[in-house]
Amino acid sequence: MTAVVPPPAATVDAVARNRVRRSVRRRLVITVLAVLVAAAFVVTLMVGRTFYPLDEVVRVVLGERVPGASFTVGRLRLPRGVLALVAGLAFGLAGVTFQTMLRNPLASPDVIGITSGAGAAAVFGIVILSLGGTAVSTVAVAAALGVALVIYLLSFRGGVAGTRLILIGIGVGAMLNSVTSYVLTRAGQWDYQEALRWLTGSLNGATWEAVAPALVALLVLGPVLLGQSRNLSALQLGDDTAAALGVRVERTRLIAIVCAVGVIAFATAACGPIAFVSFLAGPIAARIVGPNGSLLVPAALVGALLVLVADLVGQFALDTRYPVGVITGVLGAPYLIYLIIRTNRAGGSL
Amino acid sequence: MTATHSLAAEELTLAYGERLVIEGLDLVVPAGSITAIVGANACGKSTLLRSMSRLLSPRAGRVLLDGKAVHRMPAKELARTLGLLPQSPIAPEGITVADLVGRGRHPYQGVFSRWSREDDAAVAAALEATQTTTLADRAVDELSGGQRQRVWIAMALAQQTDLLLLDEPTTFLDVAHQVEVLDLLTDLNRTRGTTIVMVLHDLNLAARYADHLVALAAGQIHAAGTPAQVLTEDCVRAVFGLDSRVIEDPTSGAPLMLPLGRHHVDTPAEVSPRG
Numbered sequence: 001m002t003a004v005v006p007p008p009a010a011t012v013d014a015v016a017r018n019r020v021r022r023s024v025r026r027r028l029v030i031t032v033l034a035v036l037v038a039a040a041f042v043v044t045l046m047v048g049r050t051f052y053p054l055d056e057v058v059r060v061v062l063g064e065r066v067p068g069a070s071f072t073v074g075r076l077r078l079p080r081g082v083l084a085l086v087a088g089l090a091f092g093l094a095g096v097t098f099q100t101m102l103r104n105p106l107a108s109p110d111v112i113g114i115t116s117g118a119g120a121a122a123v124f125g126i127v128i129l130s131l132g133g134t135a136v137s138t139v140a141v142a143a144a145l146g147v148a149l150v151i152y153l154l155s156f157r158g159g160v161a162g163t164r165l166i167l168i169g170i171g172v173g174a175m176l177n178s179v180t181s182y183v184l185t186r187a188g189q190w191d192y193q194e195a196l197r198w199l200t201g202s203l204n205g206a207t208w209e210a211v212a213p214a215l216v217a218l219l220v221l222g223p224v225l226l227g228q229s230r231n232l233s234a235l236q237l238g239d240d241t242a243a244a245l246g247v248r249v250e251r252t253r254l255i256a257i258v259c260a261v262g263v264i265a266f267a268t269a270a271c272g273p274i275a276f277v278s279f280l281a282g283p284i285a286a287r288i289v290g291p292n293g294s295l296l297v298p299a300a301l302v303g304a305l306l307v308l309v310a311d312l313v314g315q316f317a318l319d320t321r322y323p324v325g326v327i328t329g330v331l332g333a334p335y336l337i338y339l340i341i342r343t344n345r346a347g348g349s350l
Numbered sequence: 351m352t353a354t355h356s357l358a359a360e361e362l363t364l365a366y367g368e369r370l371v372i373e374g375l376d377l378v379v380p381a382g383s384i385t386a387i388v389g390a391n392a393c394g395k396s397t398l399l400r401s402m403s404r405l406l407s408p409r410a411g412r413v414l415l416d417g418k419a420v421h422r423m424p425a426k427e428l429a430r431t432l433g434l435l436p437q438s439p440i441a442p443e444g445i446t447v448a449d450l451v452g453r454g455r456h457p458y459q460g461v462f463s464r465w466s467r468e469d470d471a472a473v474a475a476a477l478e479a480t481q482t483t484t485l486a487d488r489a490v491d492e493l494s495g496g497q498r499q500r501v502w503i504a505m506a507l508a509q510q511t512d513l514l515l516l517d518e519p520t521t522f523l524d525v526a527h528q529v530e531v532l533d534l535l536t537d538l539n540r541t542r543g544t545t546i547v548m549v550l551h552d553l554n555l556a557a558r559y560a561d562h563l564v565a566l567a568a569g570q571i572h573a574a575g576t577p578a579q580v581l582t583e584d585c586v587r588a589v590f591g592l593d594s595r596v597i598e599d600p601t602s603g604a605p606l607m608l609p610l611g612r613h614h615v616d617t618p619a620e621v622s623p624r625g
Contacts, residue, residue, distance in 0.1 A: 007474035011483055016470045018448045018486055103440065234456050240436035243405050245509065246429030246457035291444040291489075 022292040029289050033301035037085070040308035044081040045073050047316060083206040083271055084307045084324070086214045088281075089222070090267035092303020094260035095278025096285065096295050097225055100232045101256050102162040105339055108279040109144075109264050112169025115278070116176035117147030118268035123180050123198045127187040137213040137269040144265035147172060148257055200325030201274030203311055210270045217266035221259040222300075228256055229294040275325045276332020277303050283335070306331075354416075355431060355512050355545065356381055357402065361411035364394070364401050364569075371397045372569040374411070379513075379562075384539050384546045386560035388553055390590050394569045395549040396437060399517050402547070403434035415513075429457035433511035435502055437518050441490040447501050448486040451476050454508030476507035480534060496527030503534065514538070516548040520555070528552070532559045557581045558604040565589050581605040593619035 045057045052060075052069045059066050060073045095108040109115050121143030125131040131139060151172055155165035177199075184195045196202055231252040234242040243249050264278065281303035282295060289298045310327035357379040364372040371394040379385050387395050400406045402413050404420045412419045420428055433454075441450060454476065455469045477483040480500040485493065490501060499519060506514055519535070520528040532555060538544045550556040556563060557577035565572045565580050567589045573580045582605075586594045592609055599606040610619040 007471055007478045011474040011478055012467070012471050014483070014486065015448060015452075015474045015477070016467070018446075019452065019465060019470065022446075022449065103442075230456065230459065234453060236440065236442040237450075237453060238436060238438070238440040240400065240405055240434070241439040243425075244403055244429065244434035244436065244506075245453065246426035248425050286443075291442065291446060291449060 022290075026289055026292045026298070030297055030301065033298060033305065037088075037301055037304045037308065040305060040312065041081050041085055044084065044308055044312060045077045047312070048072065048077060079208050079211050080203050080206040080311075081308070083211045083214070084203055084311050085304050086211065086218055087201075087203075087267040087271050087274060088277060088304030088307030089300045090214065090218050090263040090303070091274060091277040091307070092281035092285075093218075093222060093225060093296060093300040094264035095280075095303065096282035096299035097232065097256050097260040098278075099282045100295065101235055101253060102165065103236060103238075104162045104166060105279075105283050106166050106336075107162060107169075108282065109260065110273060110276060110278050111173070111336070112151060112166055113171075113173025113176055114144050114148050114151075114169070114261060115264060115268050115273035116173040116180070118144040118265040119198050119273040120176040120179040120183070122269050122272075123183045127183050133209055134213060137266055140269035141262065141265040144261050144268070145258070147176065148261045152257075196323045196325070197272040199272070200323060200329055201268075201272035202323030202325055203271055203307075204323060206271065214266040214270040218263050221262045225256065225259045225263070226296055228252055228259075229296045232256060232296070233294055272325065274307060275329035276336070277306050277328050280328070280332050280335060281306060283339075354381070356414070356416055357432070357513055357545070357547070358414045359398070359402065359411065360414060362398075362401065362408050362413065363410040364397050364406060365409045366397075370409075370569065372401070375569070375571060377564065377571060377574070379545065379547055381545055382539075382543045383561035384536065384559060385548070385562040385564060386556035387547065387549045387564045387566060388551075388556050388589075389566035389572075393566045393589075395566055396517050398566070399434070399515050399547065399549055400436075403432055403515050404428060405434070405436075426457045429509065429511070431511055432513040432515065433506045433509045434515040435506045435517065435519060437521065439502055441498070443491065445490050446486070447482060447488055447490055447493075447504075448473065448477075450490055450501060451482075451486075451504045451508050454505040457509060472508050472510055476504040479507055479538065480504040495522050496524070496530060499523060499527070499531055500534065503531070507538070512543070513545045513547070516546070518549050518551060520550065520552065528555060535559070553581060553586070553607050554599070554604075557606070558599065558602050577604050581607060 042054065042057065046052055046054065050072060052073055056066050056069045057073055060069050061078065095110070098107045098109055099105050118140040122136050122140040125136045125139040151165060151169045155168045180198055184198065197204065231247045234245050234247045235249065235252060239249050281299045285295045285298035285302045289295060306328060307324060310331070311324040314322040314324050314327045359375055359377040362372055362375045363370065375398070387398065389395050397406065401408055404413065407421055413421065415423070415428070415432060451473050455472060458469065477486060480503055482497065482500050482504050485497060485501065490498060493501065503519065519531050523531065535546050535548070536559060539546050560577055562574070563577045563580040564574045565585055572589050573585050581596060583594055583596050586592055586596070586607055594610055595608045596605050597608065610617065612618050
């Protein structure tokens, strides 16, 4: 259909300028975040008990043999850095997907028990079933999908309401966390560090074997999620409006849930449920990007930055070394409280 | 612009779970005109509208757009012909007017397609038509109720559909803004030939603004036709359980319904309104 009276050119230009301004802001934020993530990643490789300068680190990453650095950077720090990067991207991406889809900042996978499911299954697999490597990942992914399904079914009553799903998810998450704690008490020989990995998340002792499945999952499922970003943005307007705009609501939701749960479950199997990263990344990204388009990419980058920086802080900034999840937990908990106070004041609309 | 699209319901039965809402309903929406659907609360008005825009699958029967069942059409193709403004759409926090109206272009965009001049022109035309151009940079949540409703209508207009369905577009608006929204819809209908179907609560505004009035009662069409044919004292009693007088509106000639309650009138109601 064409308008009988074409709109004034000045208005069309104003609309175009407005749109360009919004996309410039978004691209600028994404670029800055990407640079910061890259910088934090490089610093992660440089610092440690021995400091290696930038050029040696780069040579190691490019595959050159550098005495000393090749082992420390190549075998110890690189897997840890890559895991931090992959896990951060995965947590950020999955978190903002859930938050956008359910139109609620509390709806992130770590609040509604999905990460707890993956963590509990991983611990159960390792301690009770003596599994290792890919088997642990498989169990974790299956459990995360299972938990997502259970939460979905329990909260489904002629449609999924965000608030009901979140409350049920929090309950399920608490149950699963107690499973994790219980299983850890059965693991006598298990040291404190390893236990913390499954309670709050840790990058200690990262190996390529652990990183690989998470990386592959992110590379396969991440692009599928990004392909849904427009449909997810339409879902923000409400299910009916999105459907009226030609979005196949249930299909979009199914793809988004499966992919988001997939990336986060593989990441959790590698480093445990790093506390609050998927919960924090979306809202932080929203603050700095503003209402200027999809938050998937910015939130993924914020997630990566959070994990990388929190790991640096946990390792070097304090007198004791803390696993990354302790640091992100300290950041996340106050925000959770703030959010609950704020939504209560707004009339509990969540 | 000629009105070429036909929209009709055939033997339509709609239900939520076990509860039947609409049973065996036949409805033809006259092309190029304004149709208003009226009826008591929970009579199935919104349900009917949702099904006509395929948000709800029929238990039996079909909704036909140009002779094709809407529930079988590709989602985006349908969204380029038929738009719907639901009763309570959600504006994401902080979203600007221009951004929200731009969302109406969704059915024209693929995963990788970029914004075109055509998209900008459609958004501009929608802003102009709803007189919201000056609000383009404002956040939707800062606007007044009337402005917000115009912005939502602008979003539906940016979708450039020949058919526009609106579920109670005037709820929560004061009387001046109600008239403003209905005038805007009439402008669209007259200048572009857009076929409009809306659910309205206010019988008198419905009678004045609609070319075609459909009175729904208990999931069935009680009466359909011109406002003068449909809005009668008998119809109001049957549909709403309310005694009334219907006179000619001295300003427009449309029927005007005056409710008779149990107080303040010379001849009080014989039956009391349904509780």
